[in-house]
Amino acid sequence: MTAHEITLTVNGEEVREAVEPRTTLVDFLRDTLGLTGSHVGCEHGVCGACSVRLDGAVVRGCLTLAVQCDGHKVETIEGASDSGAIADLQEAFRTRNALQCGYCTPAMLLTAAELLAGGGVPSRAAIREHLSGNYCRCTGYHAIIDAVEAVARVRAGATS
Amino acid sequence: MKPAPFDYARARSVEHAVELLGREGARVLAGGQSLIATLNMRLSHPSLLVDINEVTGLDRIARRNGHIEIGALVRHVQAERSAEIAQTAPLVARALPHIGHPAIRNRGTIGGSIAFADPAAELPACLLALDGEVEIAGPAGKRTVKADDFFQGLFETALGPRDVLIAIRLPAATHDTRVGFAELARRHGDYAMVGLAAAARANGTKLTDVRLVFFGVGSTPVRARDAEAALAAGDLEAGVKALARNLDPPDDVQATGAVKKHLAGVLLRRVARQLTEAPQ
Numbered sequence: 555m556t557a558h559e560i561t562l563t564v565n566g567e568e569v570r571e572a573v574e575p576r577t578t579l580v581d582f583l584r585d586t587l588g589l590t591g592s593h594v595g596c597e598h599g600v601c602g603a604c605s606v607r608l609d610g611a612v613v614r615g616c617l618t619l620a621v622q623c624d625g626h627k628v629e630t631i632e633g634a635s636d637s638g639a640i641a642d643l644q645e646a647f648r649t650r651n652a653l654q655c656g657y658c659t660p661a662m663l664l665t666a667a668e669l670l671a672g673g674g675v676p677s678r679a680a681i682r683e684h685l686s687g688n689y690c691r692c693t694g695y696h697a698i699i700d701a702v703e704a705v706a707r708v709r710a711g712a713t714s
Numbered sequence: 715m716k717p718a719p720f721d722y723a724r725a726r727s728v729e730h731a732v733e734l735l736g737r738e739g740a741r742v743l744a745g746g747q748s749l750i751a752t753l754n755m756r757l758s759h760p761s762l763l764v765d766i767n768e769v770t771g772l773d774r775i776a777r778r779n780g781h782i783e784i785g786a787l788v789r790h791v792q793a794e795r796s797a798e799i800a801q802t803a804p805l806v807a808r809a810l811p812h813i814g815h816p817a818i819r820n821r822g823t824i825g826g827s828i829a830f831a832d833p834a835a836e837l838p839a840c841l842l843a844l845d846g847e848v849e850i851a852g853p854a855g856k857r858t859v860k861a862d863d864f865f866q867g868l869f870e871t872a873l874g875p876r877d878v879l880i881a882i883r884l885p886a887a888t889h890d891t892r893v894g895f896a897e898l899a900r901r902h903g904d905y906a907m908v909g910l911a912a913a914a915r916a917n918g919t920k921l922t923d924v925r926l927v928f929f930g931v932g933s934t935p936v937r938a939r940d941a942e943a944a945l946a947a948g949d950l951e952a953g954v955k956a957l958a959r960n961l962d963p964p965d966d967v968q969a970t971g972a973v974k975k976h977l978a979g980v981l982l983r984r985v986a987r988q989l990t991e992a993p994q
């Protein structure tokens with residue numbers, strides 16, 4: 555099982571590493587690159603804790619192989635956070651208690667950001683549906699929906 | 715858990731993929747949304763994954779000769795956003811939002827959903843309800859298989875170990891096409907407990923060419939042929955009764971067979987109503 559040399563962009567920086575084919579993207583990010591903001595829960599696609607952006611789309615880090623990302627762009631919560639692009643969402647999560655232990659939060663933020671990038675103010679049902687693949691065992695979800703809705707309102711107001 | 719070791723190769727073309735699949739234990743890797751989950755749980759042990767994600771030309775949605783062709787690598791999300799599919803394959807458009815969650819649909823492919831052939835999956839049932847076809851490339855060249863012959867058993871299809879599914883082909887909807895779709899799942903995004911994908915042709919106030927395909931009720935998507943005939947005769951009550959003969963769902967983790975049978979009747983009533991409505 556030969557290792558493969560891969561070159562990819564992670565949070566805007568070029569990375570070159572040798573990986574075993576069986577290494578999932580989330581394990582590669584955490585163990586090889588030390589980017590531990592992406593979490594590992596179920597490892598079979600159900601909990602959503604491992605979500606990262608691959609070429610701009612939010613995907614499961616546990617259902618993507620690192621070797622498949624050769625030549626592609628990956629962005630993690632570290633990159634999204636440092637860029638300031640989701641600062642308003644992070645602040646809304648904090649003020650509304652939309653996180654407790656924080657295990658689900660990085661993935662929840664990236665998934666919510668994807669919905670908000672579509673523009674407008676999505677209905678609460680649409681927010682729930684978009685976040686339906688991200689489990690939170692602490693908050694009971696309402697505060698998360700509140701935070702996402704509040705940011706959508708502010709952003710829509712700011713642009714109209 | 716972590717997967718057992720395997721080799722990995724990127725296919726450059728469909729022909730290259732077929733060649734790579736010549737190795738014993740090789741498997742196609744598309745969106746990975748079912749396959750990588752089974753690797754992580756060590757439920758499958760391929761020797762080699764043949765990644766087709768970089769093959770060009772497999773992600774097209776094209777209309778030709780009264781058909782719509784959807785390439786194997788079209789991601790669920792791409793299909794969901796396609797105006798072409800909304801217009802010419804409204805049944806598929808209705809079914810897509812029921813597949814998993816947005817992050818699954820960002821990566822999962824149409825070809826993967828058909829090739830995997832989960833008995834509770836939406837798209838195999840749609841393909842069968844629409845009397846579609848599957849285009850396959852293998853060591854002996856290309857061939858086309860009708861949906862009626864494609865789904866053969868539990869996770870078993872007409873695909874051989876060296877075959878690549880390259881596209882599905884569906885008859886494009888016309889003004890008289892009627893479709894209906896409904897499913898019951900415990901939570902949004904879960905595989906269905908029971909689902910129904912249906913298509914028919916409107917002829918005045920009557921329906922002809924009724925195809926009712928239930929999923930989550932057996933080892934493949936299941937056509938309810940007596941119920942189809944009853945609906946074509948305008949007798950919904952007879953159709954619901956006929957389900958007792960046409961379906962024999964086994965008990966599973968989601969529900970008992972008896973509950974599934976009852977729910978199938980509930981879905982048939984809902985879908986029968988949809989079939990009488992002209993598209994907007």
Ligand SMILES: Cc1cc2nc3c(=O)[nH]c(=O)nc-3n(C[C@H](O)[C@H](O)[C@H](O)COP(=O)(O)OP(=O)(O)OC[C@H]3O[C@@H](n4cnc5c(N)ncnc54)[C@H](O)[C@@H]3O)c2cc1C
Binds near residue numbers: 826830832
């Ligand atoms: C949490 C979760 C929820 C889900 N919920 C649903 C749901 O409600 N409904 C539903 O239908 N699905 C659901 N899925 C499965 C999802 O739709 C998968 O994406 C789909 O079943 C497989 O498509 P894929 O492209 O990911 O294929 P892969 O996982 O890459 O492959 C699946 C199988 O098909 C074979 N294969 C794939 N493409 C080809 C091809 N072109 N030619 C030959 N063989 C091929 C592979 O070798 C493999 O055996 C869910 C998945 C997860 C993780």
Ligand code: FES
Binds near residue numbers: 594595600604616
């Ligand atoms: S760890 Fe990937 S979805 Fe749970």
Ligand code: FES
Binds near residue numbers: 652654689692
């Ligand atoms: S805050 Fe603990 S799991 Fe969501």
